[in-house]
Amino acid sequence: MPAHHEALLIIDFGSQVTQLIARRVRECGVYCEIHPFTKAADAIDSLRPKAVILSGSPHSVIHQGPTIDAKLFAMNLPVFGICYGEQLMCDLLGGKVEAGHDREFGRASIDIIKPSPIFKGLNDNETVWMSHGDRVTAIPEGFEVIAVSEGAPYAAIADEKRKFYAVQFHPEVVHTARGTDIIRNFLFEIAGFTGDWSMASFRDEQVAKIRAQVGTGKVICGLSGGVDSSVAAVLIHEAIGEQLTCVFVDTGLLRKEEGAQVVALFRDHYNIPLIHVEAQELFLGALAGIDDPETKRKTIGKLFIDVFDAEAAKIDGAQFLAQGTLYPDVVESVSPSGGPSAVIKSHHNVGGLPDYMELKLVEPLRELFKDEVRALGRELGLSEQFVGRHPFPGPGLAIRIPGAVTPEKVKTLQEADAIYLDEIRKAGLYDQIWQAFAVLLPVKTVGVMGDARTYEDVLALRAVTSSDGMTADFFEFPWAVLGRCATRIVNEVRGVNRVVYDVTSKPPGTIEWE
Ligand SMILES: Nc1ncnc2c1ncn2[C@@H]1O[C@H](COP(=O)(O)OP(=O)(O)OP(=O)(O)O)[C@@H](O)[C@H]1O
Ligand SMILES: O=c1[nH]c(=O)c2[nH+]cn([C@@H]3O[C@H](COP(=O)(O)O)[C@@H](O)[C@H]3O)c2[nH]1
Ligand SMILES: NC(=O)CC[C@H](N)C(=O)O
Numbered sequence: 400m401p402a403h404h405e406a407l408l409i410i411d412f413g414s415q416v417t418q419l420i421a422r423r424v425r426e427c428g429v430y431c432e433i434h435p436f437t438k439a440a441d442a443i444d445s446l447r448p449k450a451v452i453l454s455g456s457p458h459s460v461i462h463q464g465p466t467i468d469a470k471l472f473a474m475n476l477p478v479f480g481i482c483y484g485e486q487l488m489c490d491l492l493g494g495k496v497e498a499g500h501d502r503e504f505g506r507a508s509i510d511i512i513k514p515s516p517i518f519k520g521l522n523d524n525e526t527v528w529m530s531h532g533d534r535v536t537a538i539p540e541g542f543e544v545i546a547v548s549e550g551a552p553y554a555a556i557a558d559e560k561r562k563f564y565a566v567q568f569h570p571e572v573v574h575t576a577r578g579t580d581i582i583r584n585f586l587f588e589i590a591g592f593t594g595d596w597s598m599a600s601f602r603d604e605q606v607a608k609i610r611a612q613v614g615t616g617k618v619i620c621g622l623s624g625g626v627d628s629s630v631a632a633v634l635i636h637e638a639i640g641e642q643l644t645c646v647f648v649d650t651g652l653l654r655k656e657e658g659a660q661v662v663a664l665f666r667d668h669y670n671i672p673l674i675h676v677e678a679q680e681l682f683l684g685a686l687a688g689i690d691d692p693e694t695k696r697k698t699i700g701k702l703f704i705d706v707f708d709a710e711a712a713k714i715d716g717a718q719f720l721a722q723g724t725l726y727p728d729v730v731e732s733v734s735p736s737g738g739p740s741a742v743i744k745s746h747h748n749v750g751g752l753p754d755y756m757e758l759k760l761v762e763p764l765r766e767l768f769k770d771e772v773r774a775l776g777r778e779l780g781l782s783e784q785f786v787g788r789h790p791f792p793g794p795g796l797a798i799r800i801p802g803a804v805t806p807e808k809v810k811t812l813q814e815a816d817a818i819y820l821d822e823i824r825k826a827g828l829y830d831q832i833w834q835a836f837a838v839l840l841p842v843k844t845v846g847v848m849g850d851a852r853t854y855e856d857v858l859a860l861r862a863v864t865s866s867d868g869m870t871a872d873f874f875e876f877p878w879a880v881l882g883r884c885a886t887r888i889v890n891e892v893r894g895v896n897r898v899v900y901d902v903t904s905k906p907p908g909t910i911e912w913e
């Protein structure tokens with residue numbers, strides 16, 4: 400935990416949107432951490448939070464869902480329960496929860512029937528987002544109802560004296576129009592936070608922490624040219640200078656001509672030693688014939704470490720490996736310390752790491768979300784060429800070729816992807832899009848070109864908007880731009896005769912196809 404900060408604890412009961420609570424809290428300038436309900440007591444000891452938020456959950460308190468020690472409510476801490484969090488609070492404090500006849504999913508409207516600091520600045524009627532089957536039917540002593548909705552007579556309840564608040568809806572999702580204001584009110588009006596979390600203070604703390612961890616040791620930093628590892632490298636360089644060497648691995652799964660570009664760009668901007676490892680044959684060889692997405696990811700994760708190990712040995716035995724791992728990589732890859740959320744996919748730099756790895760990890764960005772990393776990058780003076788880049792996954796094009804990867808498919812995809820990005824840049828849309836890429840499908844369809852029949856591959860285009868990659872919407876292209884991409888790709892890329900556009904949001908889709 401960053402020292403000297405006021406902290407908020409989010410106790411996770413397994414909701415898919417728990418991370419969004421953390422996003423909203425951080426946006427308000429308050430440091431917070433998510434811990435699973437099983438570790439709630441330890442987290443209170445280590446984090447010393449000033450307030451607590453209880454997340455939602457796919458489980459039900461009626462069927463012995465996840466719970467915590469009711470001692471939490473005797474610690475003089477403000478507590479805010481969200482959805483399952485409300486139901487659990489009621490259950491633990493003497494209220495009642497029943498399976499509702501009126502399940503509510505999606506948009507709903509609440510009437511605020513009693514003024515409360517948690518609703519400061521809101522209208523009497525507000526749009527919220529609900530996602531529940533159970534509902535509270537009696538509230539604990541000391542509480543009163545402060546808002547109602549059609550399906551939830553206890554849409555919001557409060558014990559103003561003990562500073563306990565709970566809502567049946569989800570203030571953390573954007574569909575709850577004034578959700579951030581509600582969270583901000585809880586933080587500042589109720590819990591008394593001052594908002595002391597900023598990237599400037601984070602930078603100073605991390606520099607000190609990196610020095611303490613590394614001492615006089617040597618560090619290699621996996622550098623991809625992406626935002627995260629570039630920011631990590633510059634931050635670590637600020638901390639330990641010449642003890643750092645960066646290693647860029649050309650996996651053969653990069654975008655067209657990316658290897659040369661990254662190396663040139665980095666060498667032009669920074670005076671940090673950079674080793675360029677040509678590992679195309681190693682990666683493509685190991686992937687031959689593998690079609691399962693998780694096996695691909697784990698194979699790539701292991702190869703990265705093998706390469707880093709070999710390079711570390713060459714530079715006088717570096718003991719540390721630095722990576723630009725972010726909070727979402729951690730949360731999505733592992734069910735956090737035995738927590739209740741599902742593993743979605745093994746990010747190559749977290750869940751894909753082999754267990755024999757000996758290098759010790761230095762991951763200064765492990766607590767941050769992407770937009771915070773960009774802010775830190777600007778704080779460190781990185782140029783927009785690094786900070787504004789679309790993210791690119793370590794496993795690269797391998798996870799954009801569903802099924803087995805071959806060098807020919809990689810080549811085809813590189814060509815198509817380059818055209819797609821070129822058209823996006825020309826249309827001036829690059830900065831409006833969070834990430835855009837092409838996917839080469841293992842599907843052949845019939846077409847007609849030059850009066851002859853073709854039977855070739857389908858290419859899918861994907862472009863999303865997002866702030867942190869945790870949730871995303873498909874990007875609404877002008878049709879003409881998509882049309883130009885399709886025409887150019889089919890004309891210029893051999894082997895592709897059809898182009899489709901992916902209009903799935905996340906959730907339920909993920910951004911990458913594997
Ligand atoms: N080709 C590569 N060579 C060396 N290290 C890499 C490579 N690709 C990924 N990594 C390591 O894996 C980490 C995670 O990759 P990830 O793609 O999430 O981050 P990034 O590439 O730094 O930033 P971005 O998300 O913007 O692409 C990187 O920060 C980096 O340390
Ligand atoms: O470095 C990475 N290693 C990985 O294994 C990995 N998997 C997904 N991503 C990137 O993470 C963001 C969210 O992607 P998903 O919605 O597909 O999980 C998107 O930006 C993805 O490109 C990865 N990055
Ligand atoms: N989103 C939630 O927290 C739902 C809580 C509980 N599973 C219900 O259906 O009511």
Ligand SMILES: [Mg+2]
Nearest residue numbers: 625791792793
């Ligand atoms: Mg990357």
